[in-house]
Amino acid sequence: GIQVEQSPPDLILQEGANSTLRCNFSDSVNNLQWFHQNPWGQLINLFYIPSGTKQNGRLSATTVATERYSLLYISSSQTTDSGVYFCAVERTGGSQGNLIFGKGTKLSVKP
Amino acid sequence: GAGVSQSPSNKVTEKGKDVELRCDPISGHTALYWYRQSLGQGLEFLIYFQGNSAPDKSGLPSDRFSAERTGGSVSTLTIQRTQQEDSAVYLCASSPSGLAGNNRRRTQYFGPGTRLLVL
Numbered sequence: 744g745i746q747v748e749q750s751p752p753d754l755i756l757q758e759g760a761n762s763t764l765r766c767n768f769s770d771s772v773n774n775l776q777w778f779h780q781n782p783w784g785q786l787i788n789l790f791y792i793p794s795g796t797k798q799n800g801r802l803s804a805t806t807v808a809t810e811r812y813s814l815l816y817i818s819s820s821q822t823t824d825s826g827v828y829f830c831a832v833e834r835t836g837g838s839q840g841n842l843i844f845g846k847g848t849k850l851s852v853k854p
Numbered sequence: 855g856a857g858v859s860q861s862p863s864n865k866v867t868e869k870g871k872d873v874e875l876r877c878d879p880i881s882g883h884t885a886l887y888w889y890r891q892s893l894g895q896g897l898e899f900l901i902y903f904q905g906n907s908a909p910d911k912s913g914l915p916s917d918r919f920s921a922e923r924t925g926g927s928v929s930t931l932t933i934q935r936t937q938q939e940d941s942a943v944y945l946c947a948s949s950p951s952g953l954a955g956n957n958r959r960r961t962q963y964f965g966p967g968t969r970l971l972v973l
Binding site (some may be wrong): 773774776778783784785786788791829831833840841842843844846847 | 885887889891896897898899902904913943945947949960961962963964966967969
């Protein structure tokens with residue numbers, strides 16, 4: 744099946760710093776989503792981005808489908824950005840439409 | 855509008871008991887998914903419902919797990935004869951059209967999850 748690898752697995756930042764999270768996937772995809780899992784376990788949609796670039800406030804994401812990777816940029820990080828960031832993909836031609844998740848990047852933003 | 859809701863939020867049960875977990879998807883969403891998040895396995899797909907079609911059960915880990923979706927809306931995940939390894943957070947998601955759709959209609963929205971602990 745499709746493999747989804749995220750890096751780095753852990754990241755510690757000082758408040759105000761910028762960061763880039765990476766997601767590599769091993770096959771072509773119909774759907775790619777970035778989620779933030781907050782300390783209460785809720786998965787919050789950040790981006791639906793199977794290709795191209797999108798921005799939402801301090802966050803932006805870029806997916807280069809032909810090279811099978813996606814990047815999530817966090818600028819001017821805040822303590823509320825802490826949590827686990829997941830990349831999830833739906834494989835092209837899959838029979839279920841389910842998402843395959845990476846193992847996540849655990850982000851800690853220190854005040 | 856209202857998001858995906860799940861109940862109960864937390865469930866503690868004894869090994870061997872049956873449990874039922876409920877999911878209310880976003881109104882109008884035709885696709886519904888169940889996932890499980892555990893420490894050792896990360897987030898894994900369990901089952902997929904699309905409209906009135908037969909569900910895709912290929913992700914269910916054993917025959918102790920079953921799910922149904924009534925009236926194309928509310929879904930119930932049932933675990934029979936629970937085992938300690940069933941302890942996990944069970945997450946439900948819905949999307950406007952799932953596999954039948956394209957582009958943004960495939961976006962999945964997750965509920966808050968049910969934390970299951972089997973003693």
